[in-house]
Amino acid sequence: MARRGTPISISDYWQLRAPERRLLLWALLIALLGYLMLLGAGPKDGLDVQFAALVPFLIYLGTFVSAHLLLVLARFRGDQLLLPLTALLSAIGLIAQARTGLFAAAALDPAKLIPLPLGVALMLIFAIAGRGGRYRLATRVTWLWAGVSLLLLALVLATGQRYRGAVYGFGFITPTELLKLTMVLFTAAFIDQHLKRLSRWRSLLPPLRTLWPLLLVWGLVLAMLLVQRDLGLVLILGVMLLAVLAAGTRHSGYLAYGLVLGGAAGVALVSFFAHGQRRVEVWLNPFSDPTGAGWQVLQGLSGMYAGGLWGEGFSEARPRYTPIAESDLIYAVWAEELGFAGSLLLVLLFALLLIRLLSLAARARTPFGLMAATGVAAVLSVQTLLNIGGVTKALPLTGITLPLISHGGSSLLTVFASLGLVLAISDGEPVKRRSTQATGVARR
Amino acid sequence: MELLNALFRSPPWEAVRLGLHLAFGLALLFWLWQALQLRSVVPLKHLARPRAWLLPTVGLIGLCLVAILGYQATWQLGGTARPQFIAFMQSHDRRQFNPAHWIQRGRILDQRGQVLAESRNRGGAAERVYPFGSVFAHAIGYADPRFGLSGVESMANPALNGSTLDSLGDWGELGRQLLTQSKRPRGQDLVTTLDAGLQQAAVEQIASAKGIGRGAVVLMRPADGAVLVMASVPGFDPNQLHPTLFRGGDPATPLLNRATQGQYPPGSVFKVILAAQALENGFRGRLDNPANGYTTSSRYRPIRDHEYYEAQRSGRAWAGHGVLDLTTALAKSSNVFFAQLGVLGGHRALAKTGERFLFNRSIAFVGGPSGTVHLQAAQLEPIPERDRYGLAQAAIGQGRVTTTPGYMALVAAAIANDGVAMRPRLLRDTAPEVLGRFMSADTARRLRVMLRRAVTDGTGQGIETAGLEIAGKTGTAENPQGASHSWFIGFAPASAPRLAFVVLVEHGGYGSTVAAPIARDLLLKAAEQGF
Numbered sequence: 001m002a003r004r005g006t007p008i009s010i011s012d013y014w015q016l017r018a019p020e021r022r023l024l025l026w027a028l029l030i031a032l033l034g035y036l037m038l039l040g041a042g043p044k045d046g047l048d049v050q051f052a053a054l055v056p057f058l059i060y061l062g063t064f065v066s067a068h069l070l071l072v073l074a075r076f077r078g079d080q081l082l083l084p085l086t087a088l089l090s091a092i093g094l095i096a097q098a099r100t101g102l103f104a105a106a107a108l109d110p111a112k113l114i115p116l117p118l119g120v121a122l123m124l125i126f127a128i129a130g131r132g133g134r135y136r137l138a139t140r141v142t143w144l145w146a147g148v149s150l151l152l153l154a155l156v157l158a159t160g161q162r163y164r165g166a167v168y169g170f171g172f173i174t175p176t177e178l179l180k181l182t183m184v185l186f187t188a189a190f191i192d193q194h195l196k197r198l199s200r201w202r203s204l205l206p207p208l209r210t211l212w213p214l215l216l217v218w219g220l221v222l223a224m225l226l227v228q229r230d231l232g233l234v235l236i237l238g239v240m241l242l243a244v245l246a247a248g249t250r251h252s253g254y255l256a257y258g259l260v261l262g263g264a265a266g267v268a269l270v271s272f273f274a275h276g277q278r279r280v281e282v283w284l285n286p287f288s289d290p291t292g293a294g295w296q297v298l299q300g301l302s303g304m305y306a307g308g309l310w311g312e313g314f315s316e317a318r319p320r321y322t323p324i325a326e327s328d329l330i331y332a333v334w335a336e337e338l339g340f341a342g343s344l345l346l347v348l349l350f351a352l353l354l355i356r357l358l359s360l361a362a363r364a365r366t367p368f369g370l371m372a373a374t375g376v377a378a379v380l381s382v383q384t385l386l387n388i389g390g391v392t393k394a395l396p397l398t399g400i401t402l403p404l405i406s407h408g409g410s411s412l413l414t415v416f417a418s419l420g421l422v423l424a425i426s427d428g429e430p431v432k433r434r435s436t437q438a439t440g441v442a443r444r
Numbered sequence: 445m446e447l448l449n450a451l452f453r454s455p456p457w458e459a460v461r462l463g464l465h466l467a468f469g470l471a472l473l474f475w476l477w478q479a480l481q482l483r484s485v486v487p488l489k490h491l492a493r494p495r496a497w498l499l500p501t502v503g504l505i506g507l508c509l510v511a512i513l514g515y516q517a518t519w520q521l522g523g524t525a526r527p528q529f530i531a532f533m534q535s536h537d538r539r540q541f542n543p544a545h546w547i548q549r550g551r552i553l554d555q556r557g558q559v560l561a562e563s564r565n566r567g568g569a570a571e572r573v574y575p576f577g578s579v580f581a582h583a584i585g586y587a588d589p590r591f592g593l594s595g596v597e598s599m600a601n602p603a604l605n606g607s608t609l610d611s612l613g614d615w616g617e618l619g620r621q622l623l624t625q626s627k628r629p630r631g632q633d634l635v636t637t638l639d640a641g642l643q644q645a646a647v648e649q650i651a652s653a654k655g656i657g658r659g660a661v662v663l664m665r666p667a668d669g670a671v672l673v674m675a676s677v678p679g680f681d682p683n684q685l686h687p688t689l690f691r692g693g694d695p696a697t698p699l700l701n702r703a704t705q706g707q708y709p710p711g712s713v714f715k716v717i718l719a720a721q722a723l724e725n726g727f728r729g730r731l732d733n734p735a736n737g738y739t740t741s742s743r744y745r746p747i748r749d750h751e752y753y754e755a756q757r758s759g760r761a762w763a764g765h766g767v768l769d770l771t772t773a774l775a776k777s778s779n780v781f782f783a784q785l786g787v788l789g790g791h792r793a794l795a796k797t798g799e800r801f802l803f804n805r806s807i808a809f810v811g812g813p814s815g816t817v818h819l820q821a822a823q824l825e826p827i828p829e830r831d832r833y834g835l836a837q838a839a840i841g842q843g844r845v846t847t848t849p850g851y852m853a854l855v856a857a858a859i860a861n862d863g864v865a866m867r868p869r870l871l872r873d874t875a876p877e878v879l880g881r882f883m884s885a886d887t888a889r890r891l892r893v894m895l896r897r898a899v900t901d902g903t904g905q906g907i908e909t910a911g912l913e914i915a916g917k918t919g920t921a922e923n924p925q926g927a928s929h930s931w932f933i934g935f936a937p938a939s940a941p942r943l944a945f946v947v948l949v950e951h952g953g954y955g956s957t958v959a960a961p962i963a964r965d966l967l968l969k970a971a972e973q974g975f
Contacts, residue, residue: 019482026478030471037464040452048449081482088475247497287528291536302533304516305523306542313465321538338469340520344513345472351509352479355502362498363491370495385508392516428491 013072020080024068027084028061031091034314038095041315052108060094063117067124074128078427079360082419085353086123086404090116092346093405096334099315100326102407115409119416126420131427138185139368142193145186146217149179153224176225176233177410180383181418183221183237184244184375190214191248192368199249206253229275232398236382238262243378247361248371283396296323300332300391304343311339326407328399331391346405347388354381360426369425376418530605535592550604550631552584552596555672555872558640560584561597561682576640578679579647582701583638583671583870586682591690596636596870599809599816604631635872637670645969646675649962655927655952659959660702660849663966666857666935666944668876669810669866672975673945673966674850676702704819707846708948711921712777712903712955713931714822714841716855719774719894721797722785723887727770731788733780735764740787740832747783747836749776750920771894775902777918779840786839787832794835798824801855801882802865810869810877819854819868822847842922853946855882856916856933859895860941863888896938903956904932907964913937914967916945918955927951932959936967943967943975 035057039049064087071083094116102112130137138145152175190213191198197210208215218241225234242258245251270276278293286294303322306312314337325333335343357380361373380403387402389395401411451457523529523544533544549572552561561574561584572587574580585595593601646661653659663673680689680698689699700706737746755762765778773781786794798804807819824845827834837843850868858865862885867877883891895915898904903918916934923929930952935941945963952958 023475023478023482026471026475030468030475033464033468033471037461037468039448040457040461049445049452051445054445081479085479088472247495287532290532298529298532299537301519301523301529302537302542302544303539304520305529305533305544306537306539307520308543309521312541313461316541335516335520340517341469343516343520345469345476347509347513348476349472351506352476354505358501358505359494359498360491362494362501365492381505385505385512388509388516389512392512392519394512394515426491 010073010075013075013077016077017068017072017080020071020083021068023081023084024064024087027088027091028064030088031057031060031094034091034095035098037314038098055108056094056098056113059113059117060090063120064090067120070124071127074131076128076131076423076427078127078131078423078425079356081352081356082360082423082426085349085356086120086416086419089349089353089404092334092349093330093407095314096330096337096405097326097407099333099337100330100407101320102326111409112407115412119412122413123416123420123423126417127423127427130421130424133366133427133429135372135421135424136366136368138372139189139192142186142189145182145189149182149186149221150217150224152176152178152182153221153228157224157227174408174410176228176230177408177414179221179233179237180240180379180414181376181421184240184372184379184418184421186217187214187241187244188248188368188371188375191244191371195248195367198245199251201251201253204253206251206257226269230399231269231276231279232386232400235386235398236379236400239382240375240378244371244375247374248367279396279398283393286393296329297391297393297397299323300329301393303332303336304340304392307336307339309340311335311337311342313337327401328387328397328406329391330406331388331402334405350384350388354384357381357422360422364425365429373422373425376422379418380415524605531593531601534587534605547605548630549587550633552600552604553633553635554638554640554643555635556639556641557635560636560638560640561587572682574682576644577681577683578698579640579644579675580638581679581682581698582676582703583643583674584636584682586685588682588685591685595817596634599811600634600871603634636870637665637672637872638674638870639672639973639975641973642966642970643673643675646673646962646966647677647679649965650675650677650947650949653930653949653952653962654958655930655949658696658702659930659947659949659952660706661945661947661962661966662703662850662853663943663945663970664853664857664868666860666866666941669857669869669879670872670876671809671868671870672943672970674701674703674870676700676704676706702848702948702950703850704817704848706848706948707820707823708849708929708950709843709921709923710822710841710845710847710852711919711929711931712779712841713852713917713919713921713933713946714845714847715774715777715782715839716859716891716895716917716933717797717801717822718782718786718789718839719770720859720883720887720891721789721793722770723890724797724883725789725793727785727789730767730769731773731781731784732767733765733773733778733784735762738780738783738836740836744833747779747840749779771897774894774917775898777898777903782839783836787836789839791827791829791835794824794838795826798822800880802880807851807854807867807879810867810871810874817870819850820848821851821854841919849946849948852931852933852948853944854879856935856946857944858882859888859891860935860944861888892935892938892941895934899934904934904960906956907960909964909968912964912967912971913939914964915941916960916963918960920953920955923951925951927953930958931955932963934963943970 039053067083156175194210197207200207222234242255245254270280282293286298290298300322322329322332334346354377357377361370361377364370364373383400383403386395386398386400390397401408403415530544533542537544549563551559554560559575560580561572564571564573583595585597587593587597642663650659650661651657658677661673661675662671664671678696678698735752737748739746749765751762765776768778768781802821803824805821807821809817822845824838827838827844834843838845854865863883864881865879867879892915895917899908899914899916904916907914914934914936915938916932919931921929921931930949932955933946935944947959947963949958
């Protein structure tokens with residue numbers, strides 16, 4: 001390294017981001033291994049591997065290599081683990097999706113290839129544009145985020161079509177996925193603006209006079225989501241709100257009120273809505289209607305049971321017998337192919353991602369950064385737990401995608417954009433302010 | 445590309461693949477380890493110190509993930525412990541490699557060790573074979589990927605699949621077999637209380653009996669409820685199940701288990717229950733039985749004895765039974781007597797008897813590990829107070845009352861067992877259970893004597909066989925569908941009953957000439973075999 005202290009030149013950053021590069025290269029190698037084994041099963045069935053079958057992998061490879069280079073070029077100081085971790089999880093997603101026949105060489109659909117590079121590009125845009133503390137510009141348009149959220153929901157309600165119990169937009173795009181980002185931004189920005197007053201409680205009463213706009217927007221959003229029966233998203237966003245409130249204001253009263261209200265709402269939902277009741281019944285006893293309501297989860301579990309401890313191996317399982325394999329139940333496909341051991345590894349990766357997001361949130365320099373990162377971490381945590389729990393029957397099946405693994409453009413884009421936001425936050429504050437502090441980034 | 449294809453087609457590729465899988469897993473682990481190292485490499489010094497809530501939150505998420513993984517393991521690795529799950533996969537999972545398909549179901553044996561059902565290996569999948577074909581179609585049932593489970597196959601499904609294992613060692617062994625795939629895992633064999641020889645004889649007898657060759661036979665041990673014969677004719681071949689069978693429409697209703705679910709008017713065999721009621725209520729008197737019959741109102745046709753009709757047909761005169769006591773009336777099966785007896789007892793007494801005798805209930809057999817088979821009791825909806833004629837009719841087993849053959853066997857067994865009905869059993873290794881007390885021991889003792897008289901001096905005279913000491917009651921039940929149903933219930937030997945039975949032949953005519961001889965033949969065969 002040229003100098004101790006603040007890195008200046010591109011080559012300094014090239015060296016600074018060497019750990020990221022090393023992890024990324026390893027991740028790409030692992031991805032290559034997996035993809036090779038995936039392809040290797042083709043000739044067994046008498047089919048030659050076409051060049052087209054390699055295209056998804058090459059796109060993947062190019063995307064992440066250029067992502068790293070761009071971060072170096074942009075003199076990005078932020079976290080170095082998120083990118084390789086994202087690359088590894090995306091590789092698993094790529095392999096699992098290829099197994100469900102998404103990238104059949106005969107009909108390579110650009111629409112199915114584009115979400116990954118687009119998502120990574122979005123992540124980079126967020127990370128680079130928001131680095132050096134500029135992410136705080138988001139607080140200037142607090143009500144834009146609320147407006148976008150409400151508009152999206154209203155649009156979906158007005159034009160969407162019902163499918164599998166939920167409401168979808170045109171062409172089965174789920175615009176409500178975007179709420180996972182806009183609501184985080186709105187909540188964090190709003191609390192950031194009223195932080196002092198919000199953390200001042202009058203004995204047991206929260207400062208409702210300051211809180212009401214937030215509650216109003218949230219009430220509208222949750223109500224519209226309930227009309228659409230998107231219980232999974234309601235849960236994800238609800239936990240996120242509580243996490244952000246509690247982490248931002250450092251007042252545990254929000255958590256207590258939230259848990260009580262949330263619990264009551266949950267009980268009410270289950271006892272008054274036939275839809276919720278049925279879900280819970282099927283969850284508790286899928287064998288009461290094995291070929292109907294219990295079919296999805298039981299087929300997923302059957303696949304996992306067939307996979308056993310070590311799994312059948314890449315391309316050896318029969319994920320086509322698993323319903324909605326490419327999105328909601330993709331975890332079952334992975335567990336079927338690579339067994340319990342494989343799913344253990346996947347869960348470890350997710351644990352690492354969530355822990356990393358949380359620690360980045362816990363170390364953010366600004367309250368807004370703290371809250372935004374906490375929001376993203378909460379959304380991804382609940383989403384991961386709900387999906388894996390649903391597939392393994394530990395929780396009711398809620399129709400939630402598995403972040404980075406499931407196919408689904410809007411879900412993937414939102415996750416990448418959220419990760420970009422956290423990356424930006426992890427970049428810290430402007431250099432000027434930092435110069436007074438120890439900024440050693442040298443490797444030991 | 446060609447290089448790649450050549451590699452994939454080369455013989456060592458399969459071995460390489462295995463190595464690559466290992467490498468993939470190890471590389472992932474190595475990556476994780478490296479990522480953890482990175483924490484010390486890039487300590488994020490330009491960021492603030494972590495907030496205090498970080499650790500508990502991380503712990504909470506970690507705990508949730510561990511809990512979910514643990515629960516996942518109970519399905520993915522311990523799925524064998526969930527009988528319903530295994531059954532679901534056997535019926536609905538199309539993955540050939542699913543270990544659930546390799547489990548070779550245990551055999552089902554009769555009490556002498558004859559195979560009633562076994563699994564054979566055909567083309568990698570286990571195929572269920574029933575050597576006796578339709579003979580045990582209802583008792584044993586079937587286990588079929590498309591049509592599911594029934595009968596003993598259903599009630600003992602977990603044991604047959606090998607998932608009710610006694611010791612930890614059994615579990616380990618099954619798990620090892622599944623993991624290593626070295627040996628075909630095998631379920632446990634199951635011994636039933638049934639007897640193949642007697643069952644086959646019963647089915648043949650019914651099929652060749654007078655009438656239309658349909659009916660049911662149940663033979664059970666009164667002392668412990670063990671069912672030796674549960675035959676329902678016609679049956680179906682469980683080796684060749686076909687969707688048309690389940691679509692219904694066949695007038696012979698082969699799917700119906702007549703022994704446990706077929707409701708028939710009981711006719712005179714129902715008088716046994718009336719006699720029990722009268723004895724319980726202290727009736728010791730005599731009743732006059734005029735030839736002209738008995739009715740509750742001049743508007744209704746009098747209930748008469750069958751001798752009246754016989755005499756009328758042959759142009760003779762018949763003076764009637766005259767004054768009878770209960771024993772003689774039961775032996776002669778006098779309709780006039782029992783119609784009067786029923787009305788004399790009243791509505792409330794019959795309702796009480798019905799409660800004691802578990803009318804209108806569904807009686808569960810002694811259960812297997814996953815559910816059980818049921819036996820419908822007699823059906824008799826409450827008779828309105830005003831309807832005395834209905835009461836008279838019910839008292840002779842006509843009108844509103846119907847019953848399944850199996851239930852009448854249960855009543856006979858209760859009389860044979862000092863008034864206590866034992867819950868019917870099909871699995872040998874289940875403990876006997878008391879179903880309930882139908883009558884006092886004294887009543888049962890008196891009834892045993894009366895029913896013996898019915899065979900020695902009454903309607904059952906034709907089947908009196910030296911050495912068998914049969915006690916029983918015939919029945920000839922009128923029904924709107926055609927000729928009368930032929931019934932015979934009873935037990936033997938009367939002084940110390942070892943077997944209780946019911947024989948029903950649909951539209952067979954007189955109980956004494958059709959059903960009773962079948963029962964005698966079965967008892968003879970049973971005696972030969974030492975029962």
